[in-house]
Amino acid sequence: MTNKPNAVAPIPEEFSSYEAAAEFWDTHDTTDYLDDFETVELEAELQQRHFEVEIDQDIMEVLSQQAQKKGIAISQLVNDVLREKLEKAA
Secondary structure (H helix, E strand, O other), rough: OOOOOOOOHHHHHOOHHHHHHHOOOOOOOOHHHHHHOOOOOOOOOOOOOOOOOOHHHHHHHHHHHHHHOOOOHHHHHHHHHHHHHHHHHO
């Protein structure tokens, strides 16, 4: 038995949809196409920093409920609550 390398399907010139592109890359390995990719210059500016803080389960449940009632993200509610608390403490 001989070990022949598998033929690699070419990347389509254009995909008909995002779903078609996703389907292609779900079934193909990008490392088989390294010669087809090019390095591009990218400049990015960090807009926000995110921090991870442990929160007790019961507090998280209350935050989730209150955020849902107000129609805002939990992170926004946490920032609002902390700002208010810190302003009162100052």
